[in-house]
Amino acid sequence: MTQAERWMLPDGIAEILPADAKRVETLRRDLLDLYHRWGYEMIIPPMVEFTDSLLIGMGRDVDLSTFRVTDQLSGRSLGIRADITPQAARIDSHSFPRSGANRLCYAGQVLYTRPRSPMGPRAPIQIGAELYGVESLQGDIEVISLMVETLRTAGIREIHLDLGHVAIFRSLADAAQLDEAQQGALTSLLQSKAVADIERWVEENIASAQAAKWLRNLPRLAGGSECLARASELFADGPEALRNALDELQQVADAVARRYPQVELFFDLGEMRGYDYETGLVFAAYSPGHGQALANGGRYNGIGAVFGRDRAATGFSTDLVAINTLGQNGADEAAAILAPASDCAQLWQTIGALRADGEIVISTMPGEGGGDTETLARCDRELVREGDDWVVKPRG
Numbered sequence: 001m002t003q004a005e006r007w008m009l010p011d012g013i014a015e016i017l018p019a020d021a022k023r024v025e026t027l028r029r030d031l032l033d034l035y036h037r038w039g040y041e042m043i044i045p046p047m048v049e050f051t052d053s054l055l056i057g058m059g060r061d062v063d064l065s066t067f068r069v070t071d072q073l074s075g076r077s078l079g080i081r082a083d084i085t086p087q088a089a090r091i092d093s094h095s096f097p098r099s100g101a102n103r104l105c106y107a108g109q110v111l112y113t114r115p116r117s118p119m120g121p122r123a124p125i126q127i128g129a130e131l132y133g134v135e136s137l138q139g140d141i142e143v144i145s146l147m148v149e150t151l152r153t154a155g156i157r158e159i160h161l162d163l164g165h166v167a168i169f170r171s172l173a174d175a176a177q178l179d180e181a182q183q184g185a186l187t188s189l190l191q192s193k194a195v196a197d198i199e200r201w202v203e204e205n206i207a208s209a210q211a212a213k214w215l216r217n218l219p220r221l222a223g224g225s226e227c228l229a230r231a232s233e234l235f236a237d238g239p240e241a242l243r244n245a246l247d248e249l250q251q252v253a254d255a256v257a258r259r260y261p262q263v264e265l266f267f268d269l270g271e272m273r274g275y276d277y278e279t280g281l282v283f284a285a286y287s288p289g290h291g292q293a294l295a296n297g298g299r300y301n302g303i304g305a306v307f308g309r310d311r312a313a314t315g316f317s318t319d320l321v322a323i324n325t326l327g328q329n330g331a332d333e334a335a336a337i338l339a340p341a342s343d344c345a346q347l348w349q350t351i352g353a354l355r356a357d358g359e360i361v362i363s364t365m366p367g368e369g370g371g372d373t374e375t376l377a378r379c380d381r382e383l384v385r386e387g388d389d390w391v392v393k394p395r396g
Contacts, residue, residue: 012114024320027327067111082110084108084317088106126320169218171245172214283296294319339351354392
């Protein structure tokens with residue numbers, strides 16, 4: 001490795017320098033305070049866990065995103081977390097169990113083997129909240145509301161909410177008697193939104209005319225509130241679980257519209273994100289001009305079963321750095337006070353009092369003279385000796 005290459009970071013790995021770091025940290029604190037006011041308690045799971053617990057129940061995407069290493073003490077496989085949600089589920093099941101609702105929140109870095117979007121980060125700071133032990137739709141509504149409040153706190157005002165429900169496709173797959181391989185193939189096509197390919201696949205694989213009609217129309221069921229009306233008509237004699245899912249979508253949409261009339265609602269009944277582990281309502285937040293989802297969430301009942309405690313669960317997460325950048329969160333760094341290099345006890349006491357009041361005081365180091373250029377640029381005031389006192393004066 002040449003000297004010029006030593007400072008380079010791996011693709012998708014970035015450092016955050018002072019000005020941005022302060023804004024990111026300010027937003028992190030603001031969001032954790034927000035969650036605290038909603039009754040969510042903070043957890044700090046470890047970066048590394050045994051893969052036996054870290055990867056169970058979260059689907060193939062998380063499995064492929066997880067770096068693995070060998071524990072030199074036990075010889076067992078360890079995973080560097082790519083998602084904090086399974087850790088929260090483990091904590092709800094064993095470390096911090098409750099019989100009723102358990103509200104947990106977190107903020108920490110995760111690591112992906114590959115970026116999840118072109119030019120995306122591989123080590124984002126994931127922040128989010130999980131609600132365990134609440135089966136009712138009120139739990140989904142609370143989590144969606146908290147997700148919207150998260151983006152608003154970050155300074156993002158124009159929010160589009162995308163709603164879907166995995167029970168819709170599962171019900172149609174059962175009606176069409178699709179085996180696991182067929183479900184996987186059709187899921188991939190639905191994720192790509194390839195309508196012509198979906199129609200061709202359905203024609204070649206589905207014997208039931210009714211089921212074929214339903215599946216051919218599924219990718220077209222995306223849009224505003226009229227989408228649910230069209231779906232209700234199409235699936236009027238469809239599976240009960242599917243009709244219940246449509247009813248749940250309508251109830252949640254109505255509740256969100258009442259709370260946040262400025263949020264634009266969008267429905268995608270062929271949404272397959274999280275299909276391999278989520279069990280009910282799924283949702284994502286977008287903002288115009290930003291192609292990727294800003295936050296994602298959904299219901300994933302039963303994940304705790306792998307830890308011996310089957311619980312209702314719903315939650316969301318977002319990339320703290322991404323929403324900070326988009327929302328342009330945080331004010332510019334406050335101006336500082338320049339203090340001379342001195343061993344004077346009274347000066348030290350004055351500096352301490354100023355810092356206790358929230359002021360930034362930068363002491364020059366011996367040999368710096370008036371201080372380096374960058375330090376001087378930050379300081380609009382200075383401490384000056386006047387008689388027996390040290391006072392703050394504007395810098396000339």
